[in-house]
Amino acid sequence: MKMxxxxxxxxxxxxxxxxLAGIGVQGVTVTEVKGFGRQKGHTELYRGxxxxxxxxxxxxxxxxxxxxxxxxxxxxxLNSARTGKIGDGKIFISDLLEVIRIRTGETGDEAI
Amino acid sequence: MENDIVNLQYAxxxxxxxxxxxxxxxxxxxxxMLESGLVRAKNTTEILTKNVCLxxxxxxxxxxxxxxxxxxxxxxxxxxxAWFGNSIANATTEEVLASGGDTYYSGASDFFFQVVxxxxxxxxxxxxxxxxxxxxxxLAFAIVMTxxxxxxxxxxxxxxxxxxxxxxxxxxxxxxxxLCGATAALAGVLLLGPRKGKYTxxxxxxxxxxxxxxxxxxxxxxxWMGWFGFNGGSELMVSTxxxxxxxxxxxxxxxxxxxxxxxxxxxTAHFLFGKADLTMAVNGALAGLVAITAEPLNWTAIPxxxxxxxxxxxxxxxxxxxxxxxxxxxVGAISVHGVVGIWGxxxxxxxxxxxxxxxxxxxxxxxxxxWVFVTSLIVWAxxxxxxxxxxxxxxxxxxxxxxxxxxxxxxxxxxSK
Numbered sequence: 001m002k003m004x005x006x007x008x009x010x011x012x013x014x015x016x017x018x019x020l021a022g023i024g025v026q027g028v029t030v031t032e033v034k035g036f037g038r039q040k041g042h043t044e045l046y047r048g049x050x051x052x053x054x055x056x057x058x059x060x061x062x063x064x065x066x067x068x069x070x071x072x073x074x075x076x077x078l079n080s081a082r083t084g085k086i087g088d089g090k091i092f093i094s095d096l097l098e099v100i101r102i103r104t105g106e107t108g109d110e111a112i
Numbered sequence: 113m114e115n116d117i118v119n120l121q122y123a124x125x126x127x128x129x130x131x132x133x134x135x136x137x138x139x140x141x142x143x144x145m146l147e148s149g150l151v152r153a154k155n156t157t158e159i160l161t162k163n164v165c166l167x168x169x170x171x172x173x174x175x176x177x178x179x180x181x182x183x184x185x186x187x188x189x190x191x192x193x194a195w196f197g198n199s200i201a202n203a204t205t206e207e208v209l210a211s212g213g214d215t216y217y218s219g220a221s222d223f224f225f226q227v228v229x230x231x232x233x234x235x236x237x238x239x240x241x242x243x244x245x246x247x248x249x250x251l252a253f254a255i256v257m258t259x260x261x262x263x264x265x266x267x268x269x270x271x272x273x274x275x276x277x278x279x280x281x282x283x284x285x286x287x288x289x290x291l292c293g294a295t296a297a298l299a300g301v302l303l304l305g306p307r308k309g310k311y312t313x314x315x316x317x318x319x320x321x322x323x324x325x326x327x328x329x330x331x332x333x334x335x336w337m338g339w340f341g342f343n344g345g346s347e348l349m350v351s352t353x354x355x356x357x358x359x360x361x362x363x364x365x366x367x368x369x370x371x372x373x374x375x376x377x378x379x380t381a382h383f384l385f386g387k388a389d390l391t392m393a394v395n396g397a398l399a400g401l402v403a404i405t406a407e408p409l410n411w412t413a414i415p416x417x418x419x420x421x422x423x424x425x426x427x428x429x430x431x432x433x434x435x436x437x438x439x440x441x442x443v444g445a446i447s448v449h450g451v452v453g454i455w456g457x458x459x460x461x462x463x464x465x466x467x468x469x470x471x472x473x474x475x476x477x478x479x480x481x482x483w484v485f486v487t488s489l490i491v492w493a494x495x496x497x498x499x500x501x502x503x504x505x506x507x508x509x510x511x512x513x514x515x516x517x518x519x520x521x522x523x524x525x526x527x528s529k
Contacts, residue, residue: 045385046319047392047444048432 135341146331154511236293294450306440369420373400376424
């Protein structure tokens with residue numbers, strides 16, 4: 001099992017969610033985050049005093065998947081989250097040791 | 113028939129005082145919203161508590177001592193005839209009719225109209241000392257300010273004292289209310305010090321943005337509406353053709369000055385910063401209102417707009433200047449009410465008010481500033497020595513909502529024990 005974590009532009013959330021649902025992904029966890037990569041922030045002025053906004057709003061999506069679905073999901077996220085402009089985000093794939101459904105106690109692939 | 117007219121005028125003018133007073137009371141909500149919009153979330157409950165409490169303190173102290181001090185003096189005098197006690201008194205029907213209309217409003221309505229002005233003056237202070245002052249020190253100061261400092265200088269002009277005799281003009285209180293409040297705030301801020309992290313070691317101002325722009329804008333509109341009572345009611349009468357015309361002119365000029373101030377501040381901020389700064393626009397509207405408050409009657413609407421516009425330009429530069437000399441004023445209260453209050457008092461000389469003289473205005477400005485600054489400084493200094501006026505560094509970091517009020521304004525992740 002793998003955990004896919006994707007940091008994307010907030011307005012792309014609906015597109016990504018729909019595309020993932022389209023390939024059979026059952027559930028996602030979404031968090032509002034701030035971050036930056038190579039996309040720089042900008043300077044703002046408040047009553048004459050300058051301040052820098054380095055961190056940009058992003059959305060983090062986490063999906064737990066069986067090994068077999070990972071390639072398809074990555075493809076789906078790439079196609080739906082990409083705008084071609086700087087700041088599109090990144091996808092991280094990590095190993096998932098265990099998944100347990102709280103309601104029933106099911107584990108492994110059945111719990112995803 | 114004659115009596116009917118006296119009855120009607122008395123009722124109408126009393127009603128007018130009461131409604132105007134209610135509008136000025138509404139300005140307390142304006143200040144509360146404006147200030148809570150311009151401070152950080154962690155300090156919101158505390159500034160709201162300051163605002164709700166100071167209104168109650170002001171009304172109570174003015175009832176106990178202030179009104180008697182302010183309206184109990186002899187003509188041209190310096191000291192009041194009495195210092196304590198509730199001196200509210202309604203004339204009886206016989207007395208009013210016997211006066212032939214000289215007494216044209218109820219005593220209680222006069223008190224009500226006056227007391228809300230005291231609260232306005234006091235609430236100017238709360239914005240300047242925001243985010244780092246101890247709540248109870250502020251309320252202790254409010255007791256002295258509303259019970260003594262404000263009424264004394266109020267007596268010297270509106271109570272018929274020596275400033276009035278010298279020809280000082282202040283229609284609705286650019287000096288007596290706004291400059292007074294700003295001066296008390298200045299004295300407090302000098303002893304309080306700036307917020308931690310507001311100024312870098314090389315003297316640059318660090319931005320500490322307010323948490324809620326909608327509240328700030330709402331506050332501005334509430335204050336604007338209340339100001340129609342503040343200036344409009346200060347004509348003191350509406351029940352004749354002349355007076356109704358005068359009141360209408362006051363409303364129009366008040367509105368025009370606010371608009372002029374807002375646009376001028378917006379444009380000034382745009383030229384200086386390249387952006388349309390909402391907080392400067394808000395300060396500009398209020399500056400326009402403060403500027404016209406000393407003389408909202410004796411001009412036509414276009415000059416009134418320009419008076420407000422000058423206030424709007426002044427306030428932007430004043431806010432920047434305050435930061436340059438490291439006077440930290442989170443909402444710009446000293447700039448709006450003090451700097452522009454002075455402009456408002458001087459502008460009276462440019463109006464068609466034949467009684468205004470530059471000397472008279474300067475006497476008023478200096479008297480109010482010196483009296484309020486010295487007495488306030490003494491009170492703040494005593495409070496600082498006895499109980500401390502500033503919260504600890506840790507409390508300032510955690511937010512005064514927790515240290516002073518034990519309550520967050522925007523609670524998250526709370527759980528019961």
